Amino acid sequence: MPTQKEPETLSIVATTPLIADMVENIAGDRAVVTSLIPLGADPHTFEPGLKAVRDTAHADAVFTNGLLLEQQSLTRTIAHTASPNTPVVALAEQLPRYGGALLPLVEDNTLDTVWLGLRVIADSGRTDVASGRMRINAQAADTPPGAALVAYTTSTFGAPEVVVDSRDSAQHTDIPLDAHTHLSWAATAPGYYSMTFAAAAGESAGVVASGGAPQRQYVPVASGTVNFAVGVDPYGHPAVSGTTPHVADAGHLDITVDEGQHTITLVGDPEAPHAPRPVFDPAQAVISVPAKTLTPIPPGPEYRFLYTQNNPQEAAEPHPQPAATGWRAWLSKLTGNRGQQQVYMLRQAVVGKHVHGDTDPHAWLDANNGEAYAQAIAATLSDIDPDNAAYYQSRLSRYRAQIQAADASLFAAVASVDPARRNMVTTHDGYGYLAERYGLKVAGVISPNAETEPSPRDVAAVSSALRDLKVPAVFIEPQATAHHATLIRIAADNEVATCPIFGDTLSPDDGVNSYLDVLTADAESIRSCLISPPQTIHDNTSND
Structure with a gap:
């Protein structure tokens, strides 16, 4: 008696863990999905290695975000490594076809120089x-x-x-x-x-x-x-x-x-x-x-x-200081090293x-766009594996219902906040879609600049902004907490809490393991942090 043939498993590559999760929700057990960018890595700067080349070369389909979210070396690796017959789908660029919407990238320059x-x-x-x-x-x-x-x-x-x-x-x-x-x-x-x-x-x-x-x-x-x-x-x-x-x-x-x-x-x-x-x-x-x-x-x-020759390195640090870490290191650099060259x-x-480019690539933070991503994924999988098209469409229907529920949670969370308090101050300029969809205002993007030491003037300007905005919380991506110690400390000094927000990547340590988790966690953070006195993210960058 002939045995029933097992369905062939597809090999799918996605650039980010978040997109990989979306693909897994549609593909189910019909595919093995690999994320080229590991958890916690910045998609804007990730550089591919040999494993990314191998995974891409053997993929049946490749899903990217597009709109120049990914580092160009990764985009070029995919373009020159994927098989000529392998579809490479930039999901954000497919949004208008599936009812999604794109926003221009608004760069809010708060600097007082060019x-x-x-x-x-x-x-x-x-x-x-x-x-x-x-x-x-x-x-x-x-x-x-x-x-x-x-x-x-x-x-x-x-x-x-x-x-x-x-x-x-x-x-x-x-x-x-x-x-x-x-x-x-x-x-x-x-x-x-x-x-x-x-x-x-x-x-x-x-x-x-x-x-x-x-x-x-x-x-x-x-x-x-x-x-x-x-x-x-x-x-x-x-x-x-x-x-x-x-x-x-x-x-x-x-x-x-x-x-x-x-x-x-x-x-x-x-x-x-x-x-x-x-x-x-x-x-x-x-x-x-x-x-x-x-x-x-x-x-x-x-x-x-x-x-x-006008700035000799030998003069850079004439008075070596004992090593310090965290906030003490920052404060030491701020007040010490008087001989440091400028x-x-x-x-x-x-x-x-x-x-x-000129279009904001962080489109998935609008849940309606998340549905469009899912539709584009299902269409691609159905094209390359038509025998399982009904399976993918069934899983798409279920997944869209889950995204719609998360969408409703975000609307409800914002609706529960007094309109005067619907302001977000973040450390990343990737939340325009979240704000546009749910009626929030990005009142400030405060990114402590890694290239220069914060000056007393910088600290005063940020402190003044936090007081003037009268917002109860600053939203920080948890995986970046150690890199935003300055803002965390300024917020604490001004009795402004720091709360988590999730955008570019997943965060298993915070229980955020999927795209749906990103939406629901952001809803809860907005509700709890803009309504009542929130719990702060702990500053683990100090040895206190």
Whole structure:
């Protein structure tokens, strides 16, 4: 008597644990699901290893979030490793097809100096925007003697990565097309600087068989010189002598490569919704880095690139202090090390090595979008495994009902809060969808910047904001508690509680093991923390 054939098990890869959980809810026992990014890792900065390459190469389907949430090295690994017949589905980019909605990425710059990044606009005739890259480098056209101007990114956990260095014209960075990135800029001495930027488009020219990394040939696109006034009068810059330049001293501005126009310009944010972005000719503009930006060079060997002949490293820490940890270490650095050398700093306003487009990628925090994710997953699984399509659709129906119940819990939680108290202050700019869907207001995103030591002025500004907002709690992602000790301590000093909120990843230590757990835990945290005196997250960064 013939035996019934067992259903074949699919091999599915998802980029994040949260997406992997969604896939498991739809696939059930018909698939083995692997998350490329481990629990607790930051999806914005995770770098793939050989295991990710192997898992992707053998996958029957790959699910990503898309919208540049994932680090570009992971996106490229998937693009060049997945089989040509394997569907690679960017779930957030499928939302409009399944009734979901996307929000523009609103970057709330609370800095009182210009926030300067890099942006790339793709040629409108390109068909390979998703895989294209622009290589940008810079060299000094003019700097004060012995001085340097350096741009770098700072990861969520504080590691700097140099992008531009006036002392090294070979230093470069690759940026995806139609994306932009946040940078910190440090000048080692006051004076006038001019930097010439050059951009070249990366054209794919095959794949290296041994490592799977794409070989590219770079075609020059544009060049242009950008002027900086550091600690001096910006109108006195010799490059704009005899003119009335545009002085950029506040707001968001990007050094922008336009591939189609073959130009490098300075592009700002729209002054109103749907208004065009203002564009400035860098030859007629000056980036102002005022004297008030002078700040100590962060301690540690990873920041030695900021030292020059004007800032010798030997002088950085003339009075070594006993090791301290946690809040005491921060306070020691704040009040001690009087001989520490200084640089003029335009800060990276968003902590984390973010390269992103103009659409907020954190769409799953709107539960209606979570349903759309699930629908896109079920459709893909049904396409590659039609024999089990009815099974996937049945599980989808059940899962959508569970998401709808969690959605109702979030609405109920917010409805129970007095409208005057529906304010959120967080340490991450990823909660726009949560706020938009459920009627909350993101009243502040306070991210202690890992690249510089908090100054007394910084502490006073944050303390004042917490008092003025009159919110009972600050929301912090628990896995980042150790990296936000400053904010936790300031909140405690102002009798403002710190409460958990869950967004980018799961947190088994907090009982948050699934996407549904994220929604229900956030509902409970909002209810308990905005209505009544909440319990605080313990600060485990001190040895008290």
